[in-house]
Amino acid sequence: PLLVTRTFTSALALRPCEEAFSVLAEAGLDIEQSLIAFRTIVAYILGFVMMESAGFLGGVGEDRPPAELLELGLPRLAEVTSHLASRDIDADFDKGLRAIEQGTVAVLLRGRRRP
Numbered sequence: 001p002l003l004v005t006r007t008f009t010s011a012l013a014l015r016p017c018e019e020a021f022s023v024l025a026e027a028g029l030d031i032e033q034s035l036i037a038f039r040t041i042v043a044y045i046l047g048f049v050m051m052e053s054a055g056f057l058g059g060v061g062e063d064r065p066p067a068e069l070l071e072l073g074l075p076r077l078a079e080v081t082s083h084l085a086s087r088d089i090d091a092d093f094d095k096g097l098r099a100i101e102q103g104t105v106a107v108l109l110r111g112r113r114r115p
Contacts, residue, residue, distance in 0.1 A: 004046055004050070017038070020038055020041070021034055021038060024037050024038060024105070027105050027109075028109055029105065029108055029109065033108040033109075033111075036104070036108060037101075037104045037105060037108055040100060040104045041097070041100055041101055041104065044096065044097060044100045045097065048093055048096065048097075052089060057080075057084060060077050060080065060081050060084060064081075065081070066078035066079075066081045066082065069081065
């Protein structure tokens with residue numbers, strides 16, 4: 001919650017933002033595209049952190065077996081349950097972040113090249 005309720009005002013807090021905008025510019029994005037990409041990437045990061053810290057899928061897994069989820073009419077969650085316990089959260093985060101970064105940059109660059 002602190003991450004989303006506090007503004008970045010110090011030079012130290014703003015430095016990663018500066019670096020991110022530099023990387024986006026080097027990728028070929030203009031200012032408008034960089035803002036969209038930056039917000040999208042930051043939203044993913046903050047959302048992932050908040051979801052993990054809150055135990056977003058806490059109602060699935062060891063506390064609620066797949067059979068119970070099936071009874072509740074939640075077959076997809078029942079299927080996911082067996083995959084939750086062995087997750088490498090860091091690897092999941094990295095894969096998701098790469099997908100967001102690459103997809104966002106590609107979409108924005110592709111949109112710029114339209115006639």
